[in-house]
Amino acid sequence: MSSIERSPWLIHYDASSCNGCDIEVLACLTPVYDAERFGCIVTGDPKQADIFLVTGSVNHLNAPIVKNIYDQMPEPKAVVAIGACAYSGGVFAECYNVSGGVASTIPVDVYVPGCAAKPESILDGVVRAAQILKEKEKAMRATRKAERKGRKAEGAQR
Amino acid sequence: MKGIEIYIAIAYVVLGPLLGGLLDGFDRVITARLQGRVGPPLLQPFYDLRKLFTRRIRPVNRLQLPLIASHLVFAVLTGVLFFYGSDILLIIFVLTLASIFLVLAAYSTGSPFSTIGADRELLLMTAYEPMIIIALVALFGVAKSFNFYEILSSAMPIYLYLPGIYLGLVFVLQMKLRKSPFDISASHHAHQELVMGLTADMGGPALGMVELAHWYESVYLFALVLLFFSSSWVSAIVGLSVTYSLIIFLDNVTARVKWQRALSIAWLVTLVAGAGNLIPFYLISRGTP
Ligand code: SF4
Numbered sequence: 001m002s003s004i005e006r007s008p009w010l011i012h013y014d015a016s017s018c019n020g021c022d023i024e025v026l027a028c029l030t031p032v033y034d035a036e037r038f039g040c041i042v043t044g045d046p047k048q049a050d051i052f053l054v055t056g057s058v059n060h061l062n063a064p065i066v067k068n069i070y071d072q073m074p075e076p077k078a079v080v081a082i083g084a085c086a087y088s089g090g091v092f093a094e095c096y097n098v099s100g101g102v103a104s105t106i107p108v109d110v111y112v113p114g115c116a117a118k119p120e121s122i123l124d125g126v127v128r129a130a131q132i133l134k135e136k137e138k139a140m141r142a143t144r145k146a147e148r149k150g151r152k153a154e155g156a157q158r
Numbered sequence: 159m160k161g162i163e164i165y166i167a168i169a170y171v172v173l174g175p176l177l178g179g180l181l182d183g184f185d186r187v188i189t190a191r192l193q194g195r196v197g198p199p200l201l202q203p204f205y206d207l208r209k210l211f212t213r214r215i216r217p218v219n220r221l222q223l224p225l226i227a228s229h230l231v232f233a234v235l236t237g238v239l240f241f242y243g244s245d246i247l248l249i250i251f252v253l254t255l256a257s258i259f260l261v262l263a264a265y266s267t268g269s270p271f272s273t274i275g276a277d278r279e280l281l282l283m284t285a286y287e288p289m290i291i292i293a294l295v296a297l298f299g300v301a302k303s304f305n306f307y308e309i310l311s312s313a314m315p316i317y318l319y320l321p322g323i324y325l326g327l328v329f330v331l332q333m334k335l336r337k338s339p340f341d342i343s344a345s346h347h348a349h350q351e352l353v354m355g356l357t358a359d360m361g362g363p364a365l366g367m368v369e370l371a372h373w374y375e376s377v378y379l380f381a382l383v384l385l386f387f388s389s390s391w392v393s394a395i396v397g398l399s400v401t402y403s404l405i406i407f408l409d410n411v412t413a414r415v416k417w418q419r420a421l422s423i424a425w426l427v428t429l430v431a432g433a434g435n436l437i438p439f440y441l442i443s444r445g446t447p
Pocket of ligand 1 (some may be wrong): 015017018019020022055056083084085086087090091114115116117152
């Protein structure tokens with residue numbers, strides 16, 4: 001089992017959610033749902049995080065922040081968009097300031113449905129994101145290896 | 159006893175993280191059970207550490223990694239000196255140096271969170287150091303030695319002579335291990351006022367080294383506690399497990415205090431439990447030559 005799959009650390013950002021989905025994210029940490037079972041720790045530092053949980057729609061004010069957090073996270077990383085708002089803007093989609101779902105700003109790996117999303121499905125989303133991370137890590141290793149081989153071959157040709 | 163110290167010191171370098179990680183793992187499982195949760199697997203700290211070292215991240219500045227590496231090196235050195243049987247008084251200075259490197263690393267990032275965390279870590283150091291020094295002086299008073307093995311082999315029930323000092327030491331261990339109610343400089347939990355505090359802006363291997371140093375530290379800190387219970391195997395096992403459970407229990411039932419409170423309580427405890435134990439002990443032991 002890859003190490004990243006066993007210890008996916010989370011960072012949670014409330015883009016412009018109504019707080020409904022955020023309460024459900026926090027519920028995942030309580031004894032009933034216990035996200036720590038899967039090795040999850042909620043960290044406040046993007047540099048320490050592996051999975052980015054975003055709730056709510058993205059608007060013009062917070063788009064740079066979402067982008068900033070995403071950019072600070074080390075590769076490989078996964079994004080989980082939680083709730084209807086994070087998918088398409090939800091009930092706020094028509095607002096003059098809303099630019100849409102999370103995908104309008106950064107690439108999303110997992111969508112968790114619901115308004116508000118249920119803690120069970122959020123946990124399911126996190127576990128899936130951890131599996132995706134594993135795949136990404138594998139792919140990253142393969143490309144790195146190929147690059148190294150390519151460089152070696154180049155050196156030999158010279 | 160001569161000659162074996164060097165092997166114990168080497169064993170500490172190799173096996174220290176194993177023991178420290180297991181202590182951490184048990185801590186997390188017990189904490190989860192106390193809160194009515196299932197909790198992570200026992201080996202979770204090792205999974206975390208392995209992941210941290212595989213993460214590739216550019217450090218925030220050129221100073222951070224060398225400073226954290228020095229923190230780790232001096233934390234290991236403290237333990238090595240300790241188990242090599244060097245003067246415990248010397249070890250306290252190396253221990254302080256190790257903490258200072260961590261504080262410097264936190265300052266170097268310039269993040270407001272890590273700066274406040276570093277400030278608070280310095281305050282905590284001023285809070286716990288007097289008690290540690292009193293504890294060592296008292297241990298010397300009983301065993302007439304500053305050497306780990308000589309105190310250990312004096313085989314006296316030191317906890318009977320120095321109950322106040324023992325309690326004071328457990329109290330400051332709570333600070334040194336960054337446990338609630340004194341986890342004011344850093345915490346594993348993001349939902350606090352300081353976010354990650356001291357460890358903010360440390361990612362991947364940097365955080366891994368801090369974690370590793372913490373494991374090394376917890377091993378020799380528990381060895382220090384062991385000195386109080388070295389009279390027999392039974393008392394050693396009972397004493398260590400009671401101390402360990404007490405620390406986890408306090409961590410779970412107390413709320414974080416403000417730094418002013420932490421400082422004043424620590425000094426009060428040092429004065430009452432530390433000096434209040436040390437002074438009568440000296441008077442009595444001088445009376446019975
Ligand atoms: S999906 Fe529903 S509950 Fe979640 S943030 Fe949007 S409106 Fe609120």
